[in-house]
Amino acid sequence: MSPSAIDGNGSGMGIVVVSGGTNGMGRAFALERAERGDRVLVLGHNRARGEALASGSMAFLPVDLSSVTETRQAIEHILTEYPVVDGLALFANALAPRRVLTADGLERTFALYYLSRYLLSFGLRPALDRAAAPVIVNVAGVGITRGEVHWADLQLAAAYSTITAQLQAGRANDLLGVGFAQRSGSRARYVLYHPGFTRSGDRSALPWIVRGLLAAASVAARPVVGAVAPIHRFLDEPPATPLTAIDRGRQLPPDFPTLDPRDAERLMDLTEKLLR
Numbered sequence: 001m002s003p004s005a006i007d008g009n010g011s012g013m014g015i016v017v018v019s020g021g022t023n024g025m026g027r028a029f030a031l032e033r034a035e036r037g038d039r040v041l042v043l044g045h046n047r048a049r050g051e052a053l054a055s056g057s058m059a060f061l062p063v064d065l066s067s068v069t070e071t072r073q074a075i076e077h078i079l080t081e082y083p084v085v086d087g088l089a090l091f092a093n094a095l096a097p098r099r100v101l102t103a104d105g106l107e108r109t110f111a112l113y114y115l116s117r118y119l120l121s122f123g124l125r126p127a128l129d130r131a132a133a134p135v136i137v138n139v140a141g142v143g144i145t146r147g148e149v150h151w152a153d154l155q156l157a158a159a160y161s162t163i164t165a166q167l168q169a170g171r172a173n174d175l176l177g178v179g180f181a182q183r184s185g186s187r188a189r190y191v192l193y194h195p196g197f198t199r200s201g202d203r204s205a206l207p208w209i210v211r212g213l214l215a216a217a218s219v220a221a222r223p224v225v226g227a228v229a230p231i232h233r234f235l236d237e238p239p240a241t242p243l244t245a246i247d248r249g250r251q252l253p254p255d256f257p258t259l260d261p262r263d264a265e266r267l268m269d270l271t272e273k274l275l276r
């Protein structure tokens with residue numbers, strides 16, 4: 001990674017913000033960034049896990065990223081404390097077996113898995129744009145063509161399932177990458193990255209039978225360290241183009257069906273309206 005250079009953070013190291021850095025892939029990524037000499041700010045929900053990480057060059061900011069208010073407060077905090085941000089890595093997600101509405105009246109998976117990433121990506125733009133070679137990595141499921149954005153029912157009031165909500169937010173994140181590249185005007189490179197089936201993920205909210213099946217299948221899953229290895233490369237050698245989409249090792253073409261520029265415009269418009 002090129003250390004922050006434009007305004008300079010004075011440390012000679014990079015500053016990396018990791019949402020969902022308290023567990024799973026985010027945690028492994030955050031720890032390795034710190035080992036490599038970056039200053040890392042971890043955003044997460046579980047205070048015990050977060051505080052256990054906070055020492056030396058790692059800081060922890062507790063935040064419920066399913067809350068628009070708390071996510072906005074976190075962004076304000078970051079812009080004040082870290083005027084330059086070199087890397088933003090987005091991992092936060094959680095499975096919701098039942099449809100739960102947040103205090104903002106939003107379906108929780110949509111709020112956490114998609115909307116917090118929208119807010120952080122656009123909200124941290126000023127700090128990212130002061131870095132020498134800023135990169136945003138959105139870790140989700142690009143390359144999957146199942147699922148869709150339910151345009152007439154974004155909050156899935158009519159037909160909810162855990163999978164429907166996960167797939168909708170996944171497709172929305174695909175469009176977020178396209179939308180950010182199209183309309184943010186930022187210098188930050190946006191990378192959509194699908195790690196594939198990995199030995200991570202909090203499945204405690206799932207029925208025991210599903211947990212059992214996933215545990216059996218996880219023998220074939222990727223180790224966490226291997227799944228996050230490409231993310232280090234994205235930060236260390238930022239891509240030349242504004243948007244890059246990588247499904248495991250495969251680079252997806254810009255005309256991949258889930259990366260439709262008109263759908264991205266439509267979702268960015270709807271999201272702006274929703275947040276007004």
Ligand SMILES: NC(=O)c1ccc[n+]([C@@H]2O[C@H](COP(=O)([O-])OP(=O)(O)OC[C@H]3O[C@@H](n4cnc5c(N)ncnc54)[C@H](OP(=O)(O)O)[C@@H]3O)[C@@H](O)[C@H]2O)c1
Nearest residue numbers: 020022023024025044045046065092093197198200201202
């Ligand atoms: N694991 C896989 O096989 C796989 C496959 C494809 C894609 N992915 C994607 O990769 C990403 C990371 O997955 P993972 O397996 O590493 O997940 P994970 O182990 O379950 O970690 C999820 C992270 O999100 C945080 N989080 C959950 N709810 C939050 C909230 N309300 N506010 C703030 N933070 C919250 C958790 O924080 P706390 O612990 O503090 O609650 C944790 O740090 C996800 O987007 C997932 O969809 C995973």
